[in-house]
Amino acid sequence: MTRRPLLALPALLAALALLLTGCSGAADDGPADLSQVTLRVGDQAGVQQALVEASGALDGAPYRVEWAQFPAAAPLLEALRGEAIDVGIAGDAPTLTALSSTDRIKIVEATRSPSQGGLALLVPKDSPIRSVADLRGKTVSPTTQGSIGHYLLLRALEEAGVRPDEVTISFLQPVDAAAAMNSGAIDAWSTWDPYTAVAQQESGARILRDAKGLGTGLTFLDANTAALDDAGTRAALTDFTERYGRALQWARENQRENAAIYAKLTGRPAAVADLMAQRALRDIAPLSPELVAELQGVADRYSGYGVLRNPVDVGSAVRDLGAPAGS
Incomplete structure (x- = not known):
């Protein structure tokens, strides 16, 4: 009886350990080094960038944020799909429009504005x-x-x-x-x-x-799957969503200062800035089953209008940042 298989056992175990390490992904590599991460954030007309910077919400962030400005949600979401940015801020209808033509965009955070x-x-x-x-x-x-x-x-x-x-x-x-x-x-x-x-x-x-009674007032942070599948970018994105929530809270608690942001940003008279600032106030809305169902209703109606390229399953488009990457 030969003993050669026993002699090969250590090598076999080493190979198996290496295979398992490869399957486990970044979780075994320890925390991501966020100092090496640049999070690319898409915004419309500079509004959210100005808010986040004025609130100081990004102070002490261990990663860099690079903002990109767009005139509307459609070009922003196209840039997101093309991976020119990692995350972008867009309303419900354009988000659904994008989701109807790609599976490479996911909703990672929701906010709601009573004034829409x-x-x-x-x-x-x-x-x-x-x-x-x-x-x-x-x-x-x-x-x-x-x-x-x-x-x-x-x-x-x-x-x-x-x-x-x-x-x-x-x-x-x-x-x-x-x-x-x-x-x-x-x-x-x-x-x-x-x-x-x-x-x-x-x-x-x-x-x-x-829009009273006709719209949801929902706005989303949408991310692409490449960003979500990268351990460092995903970690930065998770932190950014928390900080963005703090910026929205700052706006609600400092409405005079918030209005000044709009005045400086637009160069318009105080009456314009005050109106914009008041109507922009929003809060984080949990990505609950109720919210998913509400957005699904919008998707179904929009699909019925013939606007969406394909039907959208909202539930599969929502990504919990606390879940493992790729899930």
Whole structure:
């Protein structure tokens, strides 16, 4: 009887240990060195960056934060999908639009604004349009396709019994939409702050229909799967979400200072800044089964409007940062 298999046993055990170490991933490598991590955060119009920096929420963060600014959620989410950024801030409708075309984006944190960030359907101050039903035969910009402005417009038309094909929809970036409404090239504009506040205060625009009863007021921190699967980036992201919550709390507790942020950021009069700051107040909303069900209702309705490329299963798109990477 040969004993050669016994002589090979130590090598076999060593190989098995190495295999198990490889399967266990970064957890066996100890804590990630966050001093080597740069978290790339996407923002819209500089609002959240200004808030986080003014609040001091990132003071002492062991990683670097690199901000990237976008005019609206659609290009932000495209950058997120392309891994040009690690995490970005976007509303419910654009998040769902992105989720309908990729599985590489996950929701990692939710916030809710009672005032829904100034989301509203606007008309010029001297417009003869007095109700959403009056939009039949008119041209409306819901800002970008798949945006919260788009969702509000479709919800408002449904509520008023107006078919979408009875309205000419023109997708325009915010700056272009503002100019188009001021020139009369469009009859109405569905948008959000800071654009709503500026239009109201500087051009006298009227709110034809706000988002009360039509929208959720939810905004999300969305991350891509590459960031979530990287131990260092995931650890930084987990810390960032906590610090972002602190920044939102600071805004609620320091409303005068918060309004000053908007005044400096926009260069607009105090009336505009105060209105924006008040409507921007929000708080962290737990990613509970109830919230998931609420967002699923929005997804189903948006899919019914024919906007989403594919149906969205919200539950599978929510990622608990406390769960193991890859789960």
